[in-house]
Amino acid sequence: MAEISQNTPKKRGLIEALDLDMRLIGMIGALLAIALAFNLATGGNFLSPRNIFNLTIQTVSVAIMATGMVFVIVTRNIDLSVGALLAICSAMMAMTQARWLPGALGLELGSPLIAPLTVLVGLAVGTLIGAMNGWLIGYLTIPAFIVTLGGFLIWRFAGWYLTSGQTIAPLDQTFLLFGGAEGTLGETWSWIAGLALSLVALWAIWSARRSKLAHEFPVKPLGAELALAGVAVAAILGFVAVLNAYAIPKGKLRRMFEAQGLELPDGYSAGHGLPFSVLILIAVAVAMTLVARKTRFGRYIFATGGNPDAAELSGINTRMLTVKVFALMGFLCGLSAIVASARLQSHANDIGTLDELRVIAAAVIGGTALAGGSGTIYGAILGALIMQSLTSGMGMVGVDSPLQNIVVGAVLVLAVWIDIQYRKRWGKP
Amino acid sequence: MTTPLVEMRDISIAFGGVHAVDHVSVDLFPGEVVGLLGHNGAGKSTLIKILSGAYRADSGQILIDGKPVEIHNPRDARACKIETIYQTLALADNLDAASNLFLGRELVTPLGFVDDDAMEAETRKIMARLNPNFRKFSVPVSALSGGQRQSVAIARAVYFDARILIMDEPTAALGPHETQMVAELIEQLKAQGIGIFLISHDIHDVMKLCDRASVMKNGKLVGTVKVADVTDDDLLGMIILGKPPTRAA
Numbered sequence: 001m002a003e004i005s006q007n008t009p010k011k012r013g014l015i016e017a018l019d020l021d022m023r024l025i026g027m028i029g030a031l032l033a034i035a036l037a038f039n040l041a042t043g044g045n046f047l048s049p050r051n052i053f054n055l056t057i058q059t060v061s062v063a064i065m066a067t068g069m070v071f072v073i074v075t076r077n078i079d080l081s082v083g084a085l086l087a088i089c090s091a092m093m094a095m096t097q098a099r100w101l102p103g104a105l106g107l108e109l110g111s112p113l114i115a116p117l118t119v120l121v122g123l124a125v126g127t128l129i130g131a132m133n134g135w136l137i138g139y140l141t142i143p144a145f146i147v148t149l150g151g152f153l154i155w156r157f158a159g160w161y162l163t164s165g166q167t168i169a170p171l172d173q174t175f176l177l178f179g180g181a182e183g184t185l186g187e188t189w190s191w192i193a194g195l196a197l198s199l200v201a202l203w204a205i206w207s208a209r210r211s212k213l214a215h216e217f218p219v220k221p222l223g224a225e226l227a228l229a230g231v232a233v234a235a236i237l238g239f240v241a242v243l244n245a246y247a248i249p250k251g252k253l254r255r256m257f258e259a260q261g262l263e264l265p266d267g268y269s270a271g272h273g274l275p276f277s278v279l280i281l282i283a284v285a286v287a288m289t290l291v292a293r294k295t296r297f298g299r300y301i302f303a304t305g306g307n308p309d310a311a312e313l314s315g316i317n318t319r320m321l322t323v324k325v326f327a328l329m330g331f332l333c334g335l336s337a338i339v340a341s342a343r344l345q346s347h348a349n350d351i352g353t354l355d356e357l358r359v360i361a362a363a364v365i366g367g368t369a370l371a372g373g374s375g376t377i378y379g380a381i382l383g384a385l386i387m388q389s390l391t392s393g394m395g396m397v398g399v400d401s402p403l404q405n406i407v408v409g410a411v412l413v414l415a416v417w418i419d420i421q422y423r424k425r426w427g428k429p
Numbered sequence: 430m431t432t433p434l435v436e437m438r439d440i441s442i443a444f445g446g447v448h449a450v451d452h453v454s455v456d457l458f459p460g461e462v463v464g465l466l467g468h469n470g471a472g473k474s475t476l477i478k479i480l481s482g483a484y485r486a487d488s489g490q491i492l493i494d495g496k497p498v499e500i501h502n503p504r505d506a507r508a509c510k511i512e513t514i515y516q517t518l519a520l521a522d523n524l525d526a527a528s529n530l531f532l533g534r535e536l537v538t539p540l541g542f543v544d545d546d547a548m549e550a551e552t553r554k555i556m557a558r559l560n561p562n563f564r565k566f567s568v569p570v571s572a573l574s575g576g577q578r579q580s581v582a583i584a585r586a587v588y589f590d591a592r593i594l595i596m597d598e599p600t601a602a603l604g605p606h607e608t609q610m611v612a613e614l615i616e617q618l619k620a621q622g623i624g625i626f627l628i629s630h631d632i633h634d635v636m637k638l639c640d641r642a643s644v645m646k647n648g649k650l651v652g653t654v655k656v657a658d659v660t661d662d663d664l665l666g667m668i669i670l671g672k673p674p675t676r677a678a
Contacts, residue, residue: 211546212546214546215546215547215549215550217546217549217550290542294542294543295541295542295543296537296543299524299528299532299535300533302521302523302524303521303523303532304521305523306521306522306523306524307519307520307521307522307523309517310517310518310519310520310521310532311521311532312483312503313481313483313503313513313515313519314503314519314532315502315503315504315507315533316532316533373522374523
């Protein structure tokens with residue numbers, strides 16, 4: 001009798017003992033399936049270093065905002081204004097670097113001060129507008145849907161007035177480094193960054209285990225822990241290797257050498273390595289994950305999403321929390337605006353159009369529940385990557401653009417249905 | 430005569446013209462259990478939410494150890510060592526037991542990050558005392574039974590050395606065995622000198638657990654009686670008729 005009853009829990013016990021995140025595995029599986037299918041259909045082009053590099057830098061802007069959208073949705077709110085916010089931040093930065101600083105303040109074009117000042121302006125504008133949204137929602141209790149729907153209409157067109165509807169280019173040379181292809185670490189520094197990231201990952205795994213052991217809590221078998229650590233390190237270094245394998249085109253190399261007054265040596269080649277924009281995304285991902293799991297602010301975000309009344313009764317200032325969450329969302333929109341406008345090397349009025357929907361879809365595909373209280377940062381980033389892979393994969397295969405949108409829309413609905421089934425089956429919130 | 434632990438003097442609060450609590454005064458001594466009785470809508474929960482900081486009184490005064498205090502929000506109440514077990518339990522269902530127990534008062538590492546392992550260790554300690562059968566420390570509280578959820582809410586109230594405990598219908602959702610555990614806990618806490626307000630509409634609970642009972646009807650205080658001096662019927666009369674019993678008056 002005892003033997004029989006032990007049998008079924010054991011199987012489930014193995015998964016629980018390894019503490020595997022089934023949702024994470026499912027999403028990585030979906031991403032791999034999509035990548036392999038497109039790779040087959042494009043004769044190996046989809047998984048070429050060049051395409052992986054492009055895919056990554058195309059995903060960064062939406063992925064950065066999606067991490068903020070997780071917090072917004074977890075607190076039972078929504079932000080429809082992120083695309084418009086990105087546009088106004090981009091417009092302010094374009095005017096700052098191309099008109100105001102060189103004109104009114106008399107800084108020379110190409111002055112090293114322009115890029116940092118521009119970045120500060122973009123981040124400040126985003127944070128301020130976000131905080132104002134949060135104040136309208138938290139303190140004046142206007143529904144988030146309405147406040148940000150208003151913002152959706154207001155901010156893009158405020159940017160339009162600011163730039164008189166013109167597309168602004170060229171942008172500052174240093175500023176363009178944030179865009180992706182123009183600013184990369186190069187092979188050596190990419191390896192160093194990859195090793196540093198690996199060490200951080202190993203340290204995180206090790207210190208979590210040590211803390212559990214110190215409190216005499218159950219831990220995973222050492223072998224499983226080592227295997228997970230190995231997978232993490234292999235993934236990081238593999239990613240670096242792929243980006244390093246994408247060689248800088250000859251013409252561009254020659255120009256880089258000429259800029260330093262040198263001649264391109266014969267047979268010289270160099271890989272791109274990690275783009276700065278991807279480094280920014282990695283930093284955002286790590287920071288936001290830490291905030292979500294290891295800070296009071298993050299704990300209060302999830303508590304408020306789970307039960308707003310209980311959070312209030314526990315002494316949490318949920319109104320101020322709303323202001324902070326939306327201010328953070330605004331800050332991330334500013335950050336995305338830097339990456340997006342630098343990648344496009346200009347500011348145009350339509351920058352970030354439909355991004356609000358892509359960002360919400362990324363968060364939702366990544367397992368963030370619109371009912372509030374649950375969602376993960378890595379899920380949102382993977383969600384953004386899945387959507388971008390689908391879009392650009394279909395583009396490479398030659399699927400018509402209307403059909404591309406139809407497919408992405410269907411995937412969104414399907415992903416949420418799968419997530420609902422997962423929650424039912426595993427009893428996860 | 431000793432100073433009361435809590436005195437709520439002449440408390441009033443109105444919601445849009447309805448006098449939910451109308452010039453009510455109650456008090457509580459250390460090591461005493463005072464029952465608050467009344468029909469649904471009599472104002473007992475509202476009165477107690479003023480003490481726990483969920484509402485602010487329009488007028489009246491709260492004294493703790495004879496000194497006036499201002500309680501504007503739940504944080505103020507906690508600072509006065511007032512803890513509340515709400516009828517709804519007020520748990521964040523998506524968080525685990527330890528996160529709920531320490532919600533708003535997280536233990537942090539020297540770097541300022543929340544220390545989940547330390548909080549879980551503390552939760553295990555207090556649960557070993559309150560509900561030794563409790564095992565589910567790493568699942569969200571939505572996965573717990575009613576009794577287990579109740580014990581998380583109780584643990585949260587007693588962990589932080591409360592001096593004044595408010596229990597709003599603590600046994601309403603519990604089976605007989607768990608009700609007995611709550612009764613034993615109340616005896617333990619009394620012995621430690623903690624004062625308890627017990628909100629209930631079950632007269633038998635009040636007769637069994639309380640030293641005194643204050644009865645409310647339509648926002649007004651009907652009267653406060655020593656439980657030993659009255660019968661079930663006397664209390665029932667106070668609740669239904671809104672008149673103090675003639676014998677005990």
